[in-house]
Amino acid sequence: MAIKLFAAIDVGSFELELGIYEVSPKYGIRRVDHVRHVIALGKDTYNNGKISYELVEEMCGVLQQFAEIMEAYKISEYRAYATSAMREARNNQIVLDQIRVRTGIEVQIISNSEQRFISYKAIASKDAEFNKTIQKGTAIVDVGFGSMQISLFDKDALISTQNLLLGVLRIREMMSNIQADIRMENTLIEELVDNELVTFKKMYLKDREIKNLIGIGECILYLSRGSGTGKPVDRVTAEDFKAFYEKLVDMPLYQIEERFGVNSEYAALLMPAAIIYWRVLELTGAEMFWIPGIRLCDGIAAEYAEETRAVKFTHDxxxxxxxxxxxxxxxxxxxxxxxxxxxxxxxxxxxxxxxxxxxxxxxxxxxxxxxxxxxxxxxxxxxxxxxxxxxxxxxxxxxxxxxxxxxxxxxxxxxxxxxxxxxxxxxxxxxxxxxxxxxxxxxxxxxxxxxxxxxxxxxxxxxxxxxxxxxxxxxxxxxxxxxxxxxxxxxxxxxxxxxxxxxxxxxxxxxxxxxxxxxxxx
The missing domain is CATH 1.10.3210.10 (Hypothetical protein af1432)
Structure with a gap:
């Protein structure tokens, strides 16, 4: 099979993403282009239950640009998935129809379990590292904008996965009406996160030893750049992450913007994400934190490659x-x-x-x-x-x-x-x-x-x-x-x-x- 071009589109809660990939049996999956546009669909959905007309306009404009990029690459096969913001919006069918009519792109709403499974496939596409990591007790922590998912492995078997409504955008919207300084706000977020995680631990972590944590989600891609080297870090010890976290909690918003190279809106989401990852690390007692650096679009490409048998995965x-x-x-x-x-x-x-x-x-x-x-x-x-x-x-x-x-x-x-x-x-x-x-x-x-x-x-x-x-x-x-x-x-x-x-x-x-x-x- 020759090299095939494929496009993946993620209509997420905080951004729209397009990934262009080369897929072949010889070279596997290689991303050749990536475009993203920040748009807070989740802000509307989580607050009002609907996506506003203004955001639909903006979204259709961006997706039209995505369609033009796909046409320039002469791409015939693509998959476009929408996640929690679209999933929870009461007017989602109208919005999907508008996207189809105005851009020609067919967007499919996927369930939370499908979304997390797709991201998991992107991790598993890194065969050697993934298979080695999950031989010991491992948890995948996928922190999204609307919710987070914790999946537990015992040797090479996935034994449990649970969804918690602790998405960073959802938390940020909850905190927006509370008047508090940085330390107080972080303490409140910690208490909110701990309340859910303690229940999770009682029900699913009893007598279970977790050695490794795998962190995925958009925010961890930016947090991994905060080592001071300017390059993303893919493996961090629990001690190093703790030291990093303790420095981060005292940073004002403008310093977070500068250190991670993001705007103020995105910077406000990194602190809740860091809190979630740190609390899970501490709760599980994991020793190593692996950040494979994958996005949902990478998972969509991995799913396509697996289903079309363009790439063979060793994991079942x-x-x-x-x-x-x-x-x-x-x-x-x-x-x-x-x-x-x-x-x-x-x-x-x-x-x-x-x-x-x-x-x-x-x-x-x-x-x-x-x-x-x-x-x-x-x-x-x-x-x-x-x-x-x-x-x-x-x-x-x-x-x-x-x-x-x-x-x-x-x-x-x-x-x-x-x-x-x-x-x-x-x-x-x-x-x-x-x-x-x-x-x-x-x-x-x-x-x-x-x-x-x-x-x-x-x-x-x-x-x-x-x-x-x-x-x-x-x-x-x-x-x-x-x-x-x-x-x-x-x-x-x-x-x-x-x-x-x-x-x-x-x-x-x-x-x-x-x-x-x-x-x-x-």
């Missing part, structure tokens, strides 16, 4: 999504052996039915996650487990999944235990609107029905929770899905449950599932 990102899902199942006390058996059965059914269900690799992943967390609702109570499971899933971010995908999984878990009614399947209409028209309401309903039918049948295959059918074989013959087991004991419970779920499965796929028990010859 799908396993990260599954690891986070399994950690969620563990947190909500899901039955481990039953869950593992369910996971195997849903994948076996899915793979056996490829010619009949019309679903792909991504839907297979959604089904697998549904099986892993299908019983999480029992953590709340043994009655109405479907509704409880739905609420837990919709309240829990799963890194790498869009809001729409999470809602699909939540509905599959819900309808695993209650009757399926095509006319009563409900979900947030705005979610599939953000998929650029790729899915209709009917598409989503049918997908939920397909995944539910498979999940129900797999659940029936381990009705006793004793994994009796674990070694069964599946095949489709003459309009039947034959599930054949050589288990020699009693499978009455499984057979009854299987027969109960067979009608719905046949209704969805036109294939009748049949359970057969073959006795072993003695």
């Amino acid at each position: 990102f799908t396993e990260d999504i599954l690891a986070a899902s399994r950690n969620m199942a563990k947190r909500y006390k899901c039955h481990a052996s039953h869950t593992a058996d369910m996971e195997k059965h849903v994948l076996d059914i899915f793979d056996s039915m490829k010619r009949y269900h019309g679903m792909g690799k991504r839907e297979r992943l959604l089904l697998q996650i549904s099986a892993i967390i299908h019983s999480c609702g029992k953590f709340i109570g043994m009655k109405y487990t479907g509704e409880s499971g739905y609420n837990i899933i919709m309240s829990t971010e799963i890194i790498g999944l869009s809001h729409m995908e999470r809602e699909i999984i939540a509905n599959v878990v819900r309808y695993n235990s209650i009757d399926f009614d095509y006319n009563e399947v409900t979900f947030n209409e705005d979610l599939f609107r953000d998929t650029k028209g790729e899915l209709t309401h009917n598409d989503v309903t049918i997908l939920i029905a397909k995944l539910t039918a498979i999940l129900r049948l797999a659940n029936a295959m381990d009705r006793s929770h004793k994994q009796k059918l674990h070694d069964c074989r599946l095949s489709v013959k003459e309009g039947q899905l034959l599930v054949t087991t050589t288990y020699g004991g009693d499978i009455t419970l499984e057979a009854v449950a299987f027969a109960q779920k067979a009608d719905f499965f046949e209704e969805i796929f036109g294939i009748r599932p049949v359970l057969k028990q073959k006795r072993r010859l003695s």
Whole structure:
């Protein structure tokens, strides 16, 4: 494959960014141009819930310039993503339509979990350093303008990720109405940050040792220049960062501007960012702070390179999504052996039915996650487990999944235990609107029905929770899905449950599932 030019656009809470990249198997991902424009979309959204007409005008003007730059490079492929400011704005659909009509650029709103996963891919693109760093307890701290994300690794597995509403612009807007000197304001910010972080530590850092911190986010790129050498620093010990932080807290705004080469508006955001990074360092007891120097646009390019197979990553990102899902199942006390058996059965059914269900690799992943967390609702109570499971899933971010995908999984878990009614399947209409028209309401309903039918049948295959059918074989013959087991004991419970779920499965796929028990010859 020849070198391909690709453009990434980040419609962020505080700035618009365009990155032009060369992507090739031989040379990997190389940024060849970068343009940014400061525009505080988040200020409007976080204060008023809407993006003003004046900012829409300014944004369209800048994006039109981006479109002209892309045309000059003769770029045919690009991705433009909008994050929290656009995500939380009540008028976001109108704004996106204005951008499309006036600039020709299609902007897609991505969920917080997708945004953080994309940035994470940019870090992972630095294969050698990343893989070496995460062998010891590691936390990625991604401080944005609207919120921050803390992701925890155990060896090379992503085990947990949590979003906290501690974005630097959001904090700055909260502080804008408080009359206080620099020291008092910094103390208030520290207290605000500590309040969230102490809760996080109690819930997610218990008995967990963190040796390394990976810092990403726009502000850390500027803070890393503050070593006095004028060059960005990529690795800092906790002691060195502490010394740097103690000098920074006493600096007036004009000194921060001079030292970091930013305007007053941006300088006001660096102090909250430094406080967050320092408090996380102190809270975790991490010894080393790695600053890989990546932006969201770098992550968008990495995502494109991975999905088009232009660049091969050694790290398995799908396993990260599954690891986070399994950690969620563990947190909500899901039955481990039953869950593992369910996971195997849903994948076996899915793979056996490829010619009949019309679903792909991504839907297979959604089904697998549904099986892993299908019983999480029992953590709340043994009655109405479907509704409880739905609420837990919709309240829990799963890194790498869009809001729409999470809602699909939540509905599959819900309808695993209650009757399926095509006319009563409900979900947030705005979610599939953000998929650029790729899915209709009917598409989503049918997908939920397909995944539910498979999940129900797999659940029936381990009705006793004793994994009796674990070694069964599946095949489709003459309009039947034959599930054949050589288990020699009693499978009455499984057979009854299987027969109960067979009608719905046949209704969805036109294939009748049949359970057969073959006795072993003695």
